[in-house]
Amino acid sequence: MNVFADVAARVRTALTDLQSEGFLPKDLALPAFDAEPPRDPSHGDVAVNAAMVLAKSAKMKPRDIAEALKAKLEATPDIAKIDVAGPGFLNITFTTGVWQSLVRTILKEGSAFGSGAAGHGEKLNVEYVSANPTGPMHVGHCRGAVFGDALANLLVFAGFDVTREYYINDAGGQVNVLARSAFLRYREALGENIGAIPEGLYPGEYLKPVGEALAAEHGASLLDMPEERWLPLVRSFAIAKMMEMIRDDLAALNIRHDVFFSEASLTSNGRDQVKAAIEVLREKGLIYEGTLEKPKGHDDAEWEDRVQTLFKSTxxxxxxxxxxxKSDGSYTYFAGDVAYHYDKLQRGFRHLINVFGADHVGYIPRMKAAVAALSDGTADLDVKVVQLVRLFKAGEPYKMSKRAGTFVTLRDVVDEVGRDPVRFMMLYRKNQETLDFDFAKVTEQSKDNPVFYVQYAHARAASVLRNAVEQVAGLDISVEALEKADLSILTDPGELDLIRRLASFPRLIEGAATAHEPHRVAFYLYDLASALHTQWTRGNDSPHLRFIQANDGVATSARLGLIFATKTVIRSGLQILGVEAPEAMR
Structure with missing residues (x-):
């Protein structure tokens, strides 16, 4: 039940009636409008701006439209009052019964409350992480991985058919560097003193096990081969080992992908998907032979002062x-990405999301152009940029050990503080903003630590339910029993505030899924947890407000229904974020 969507539907019906009655022009197209919580709660439960949105096209005063809508809606039994405010806002206040019945709705729907409203089963591809398979995941990858995974969870909850995808950059120069680095470690495993790692190769000790595995499988036989023979063997072996490491790192964050797509597969085994994509663009008149001006201020690896095959991305x-x-016939890096997205389109995806690091911002316009061109505008690509992570401890910059040789790994961070704090805090800021990750803050047990505060709210709700059984003889706290509770008892302002926050969950999910912004769920959970903790504290000060009334089973059942509903929504939100919902905290 989405009370805001329900109000919007009622207003739309009222507007249609006003058209039928001749008050509004019959040929007037009804535009989209907002039905949302007012900024000031004293103004009511739902604010609607339909009259102001319609006024110009209807050539009427917005207050006149608002008054007509008020007359249509105010006779509805569950509406206590409607005020016309300002230039034409409708401020609607529900009867208390609306909020009380919402608790029963949540109890009936359970984990399905708030789900499935936005997606309608549409296919959607989310590509995230896609780190080069040349080493372990670093802390920057960590944020993109968590963001992409939580976004996929959110979209699934909202009703989309989501495919989680990882693009393996296993073609190009960087994997040849990986192979040569692994071969050096292979020689080391055979007993050779390799000395300092030459500049241009990967120095991290994570390649030592790869060298040892190569030695175990091939013995010294690779030493007798020329590079053109051992290079592809070692490259394939090293990439496989790196992907094993990357999968293990992601699993530490409970992140798993449905598809691992190999870049090399675009041009292997007799297949040339890059050529196919270029030919599709050529048939559309979007390919020509020409030269490009040298980019200003920097060198561009894809620039050369010769005739090349160009895409009209402008x-x-x-x-x-x-x-x-290029002029020598070789494909550019961008051509591979075009072919990869062409492959996604061929697999039937029309909604694509890519999660990029901050260093790829300049790449966005060309990728959007490619998808628009290949799909004739029938597909949409949303690129979400994840900004940098800065590490702190107790407010001071924190320099961790660097097992990878040059950077802090994802595994370093997870091992230091645990999966749940990493996941929650990586989402407790908008993705496009730099994130300060404080190791001391994310492990302290206080209101200032959002992940603890939210998890503690879930554990507190579970504790209340357990304690109620012990304190009230014969109390049945099954969902079926709580659904039958007399919820009309829930009239305290704190209880109603908590219910109103629960009522916002379906709207929150729909908005976050549409905007592709999972951080909204984290923010919402903190606010909901605060409302629960506040009501608990009020019960300490005023015993008649306590959730458990040992001598009043009726009041206890009603309040436990509210607690159970709150626990359900917190659990749903934490599952979207990929964070545990604990039954107890130690």
Whole structure:
């Protein structure tokens, strides 16, 4: 039950009636409008701006439209009053019974409350992490991984058919560097003193086990091969080992993908998906042979002062056309990405989301142009940029040990503080804002630590339910029993405030899923937890407000229904974030 969507539907019906009656023009197109909580709770439960949105096209005063809507809606039994405010806002206040019945709705729907409203089963592809398979995941990858996974969870909860995808960059120069680095460690495993790692190779000790595994499998036989023979063998072996490491790192955060797509597969086994994508663009008249001006201020690896095969990306909003094929016939890096997204389109996806690191912002316009061109505008690509993570401890910059040799790994961070604090705190800030991750703050047990505060709210609710059984003889706290409780007892302002926050959950899910912003769930959970903790504290000060009334089973059952409903919503939100909902805290 989404009370805001319900109000919007009622207002739309009223507007249609006003058209039928001739008050509004019959040919007037009814635009979208907002039905949302007012900024000031004293103004009511739902604020609607329909009259102001319609006024210009209807050529009427917004207050006149608002008064007509008020007359249509105010006779509804569950509406206590309607005020017309300002230039034409409708401020609607429900009867208390609406909120009381919402508790019963949550109890009946359980974990399905708030789900499935936005997606309608549409297919959607979320590509995230996609780190080069040349080493372990670092802390920057960590944030993108958590964001992408929580976003996928959110979209599934909202009713989308989601595929979680990882693009393996296993073609190009960086994997040859990986192979040569692994071969050096292979020689070391065979007893050779390799000395200092040459510049240009990967120095991390994470490649030592790869070298040892190569030695165990091949003995010294690779030493007798020329590079053109051992390089592809070692490259394939090393990539497989790196992907095992990456999967293990992601599993430490409870992150798993449905598809691992190999870049190399685009041009292997007789397949040339890059050429196919270019030919599709050529048939659309979007490919030409020409030269590009050298980028200002920096060198561009895809620039050369010769005729190249170019894509007319400026026709789709990019600031310059892009090279797909160099003068020597080799494909550019961008061409591989075009082919990869062409493959996604061929697999039937029309809604695509890519999670990029902050260093790829400039890549967004060309990728959007490619998807628009390949799909004739029928597909949409949303690129979410995840900003940097800065590490602190007790407010001071924190320099962790770097097992990878050059950077702090994802595993370092998870091992230090645990999965739940990492996941929650990586989402407790908008993805496009730099995140300060304080190791001391995320492990302290206080209101200032959001993950503890929210998990403690869930554990507190579970504790109340357990204690109620011990304190009230014969009390039945099954969902079926709580659904039958006399919820009309829930009239205290704190109880009603808690219910109103629960009522916002379906709207929150729909909005967060539409905007692709899982951080909204984290923010919401903190506010909901605060409302629960506040009501608990009020009970300490005023015993008649306590959730458990040992001598009043009727009041206790009603309040336990509210507690159970709150626990259900907190659990749903934490599951979206990929964070445990504990039954007890130690």
């Amino acid at each position: 026709a789709f909003g990019d600031d310059e056309d892009r090279a797909l094929q």
